Amino acid sequence: MQTVSFQIVRTSNGDSWVEAHNKISPVKNTVVTVSAYFNDLQRQATKDTGQIAALNVLRVVSKPTADAFAYDLQKTNDKIIAVYDLGGGTFDIFIQF
Numbered sequence: 001m002q003t004v005s006f007q008i009v010r011t012s013n014g015d016s017w018v019e020a021h022n023k024i025s026p027v028k029n030t031v032v033t034v035s036a037y038f039n040d041l042q043r044q045a046t047k048d049t050g051q052i053a054a055l056n057v058l059r060v061v062s063k064p065t066a067d068a069f070a071y072d073l074q075k076t077n078d079k080i081i082a083v084y085d086l087g088g089g090t091f092d093i094f095i096q097f
Helices: 040-052 063-073
Strands: 007-010 016-020 023-026 029-034 056-062 081-085 092-096
Antiparallel strands (some): 007 016
């Protein structure tokens, strides 16, 4: 896996595209992160909004889950990872084995 810096750029028709390695490409597939306290209706509304914007929303993931995945991508050791999310007035924890 390779980590790439990228920039979101606006095209002449107003669409958002991704620029990486001096190449510009449209965004087609996406994974959206949301607050851990989002309920099913809010998650579905987020997915529907992405589809209205012509995006294929592959998954809607809570922020603590996304943080744990991002942390785990950098590691190769077998460890238990606990990610705490104290924002938004809630206390959420994600444990990954």
